Amino acid sequence: MSATDAPHAPASSGVEAPLIEARNLTKYFGSVIALHEVSLHVRRGEVLCLLGDNGAGKSTLIKTLSGVHPADSGELLVEGQEVRFESPRDALHHGIATVYQDLAMIPLMSISRNFFLGSEPTTGWGPLKTIDLKDADRVTRDALKEMGIDLRDTSQPVGTLSGGERQSVAIARAIHFGAKVVILDEPTSALGVKEAAVVLRFIAQARDQGIGVILITHNVNHAYPVGDRFTILDRGRLRGTYAKADLTPADLLEHMGGGAELDELRHELEEVAGVTTEPPMPPTGYVAPHS
């Protein structure tokens, strides 16, 4: 199993620079070391999964990548150029968009009004400028269709969409407005199996169009099918970045620390009640620890 860390791709090698690259990011909150020298990168058409338990630093890392708060040290590069984001808007201008699960859409507004919120297409001039609602409807429908979502009626409130559709519309919007990298914060955590599949399929679609995706999740079953590489954070530190070819879902779980802990839990349960439990592992390709 080999860790594929920083790309170290010199410009002369002909390899395209990553869309976004973080080098040795460190972030403190007072005396707390939220991130300690974390590095990662995402290329065009690639899904990087960011995994880790609660408190591992996932949220801090993506907030640093998306301009919410600057890192205390380390470098951030967009397509090989060093950048410093002052605000989420600044990150957006560099093509880095973040879609937050609960904060993506406004339920009582129509789909197309949501889609264009903050970037409305207008006709006319001066104070008489009006939203081109027809155009907004058409563009919204086409943009969604292009991404494989065939919506019924874009004038209905977003609140009438399912959770998976809502996430997908938010992602499509980010891409439509020029995002090269889309950061998705736990897009599937509140969704049922079917709804999560809708979002994961949508992520694959975005990847195929050349978008770089950073997917934050703590669900290995969601991460594994769609991810190309997996970065694991633990207590603010990088545990490693692994290519998909190099590991199985069980390895992944093991790396997250979940494997060992679940194993321990199983032993404890057996001791306490004499309960014999099946290994709570993914059904296929389970590699027992220490084997």
Next chain:
Amino acid sequence: MATAPARPADERVRNVGLARTLLNRPELGAVTGAILVWVLFAILAGDRGFLSLRGTATYMEVAAQVGIIGSAVTLLMIAGEFDLSVGSMVGAAGMIVAIGIGEWGWPVWLAILAAFAFALLVGFINGYIVVRTRLPSFIVTLGTLFILRGLTIGVTRTVVGSTQVGGLNAATTGDPIAALFTAQIGPIDVAIFWWLGLAMVATYVLMRTSFGNWIFGTGGNQVAARNVGVPVARVKIGLFMATAASAALLAVIQVLGAGSGDVLRGEGKEFEAIITAVIGGTLLTGGYGSAIGAIFGALTLGITRQGLFFAGISSDWYQAFLGLLLLTAVLVNNWVRSRAMKGG
């Protein structure tokens, strides 16, 4: 979409029918309410002048008074904020006009300009405090309510020696600018045109402009709106300035129309404006509402107040009616919203 024949009708779009579509509109409650109270008073007071042109003109006039502030307050409430200081603002702006003209001999235009400038400044301060401190606007503008009223009474008594300034008619009669706010067109008061004009502008802004989209977004979820680049602070401050300016407009209409100013003018108008908006279908939580609905909300208030008068019922009962209307409207709105979210 009728204009694009290339796109066949989607079989998943259910034809929900006109009745169902109407049921999902925020204005529904207000239109129904206005019709119901009109029918009620047409029965109770139809033979006592309620149905006459004069009767109609009087309840329209009362509706105009609450509707002028109600339109602006509706937009602010859709953006998720309250302004309780509008009533006091009517008193303050009114006294600026009255003292300016009556005591200091200012020309009418200057007094009006000063009243609007003062209102815009106070609106800006309200908005700025709300945006910067993130305190609920309910508390911030409750503070401004008392500050403005107290200052108005104190300053007026210091300057004039009483709490009223009268005798403005000598200066305003024949003044073309004053006529803009006081003219009668037949039996119709010009205030009614101000009201309907403002409501139209509010509707246009809300439904057709980017700013209107930002208002809905700000009230719907301000964090999400900010994330996609909506200037939430600008939207809110602008709307606080609009509500204060609408109060100044009402003050100018009242003071020039009556020929006198009183420090207590506008008391309770802040609540009538909120009731107008809520009857009009605007949610107290923001993000949803209609300026057209607010027209019917104001109409409901006007019809009720004048209907009681024409029916010979003491106006003592008016507030009880108002409260009942408000509670009914809130219940209907909740129901309409839950339907809208289910997609009918």
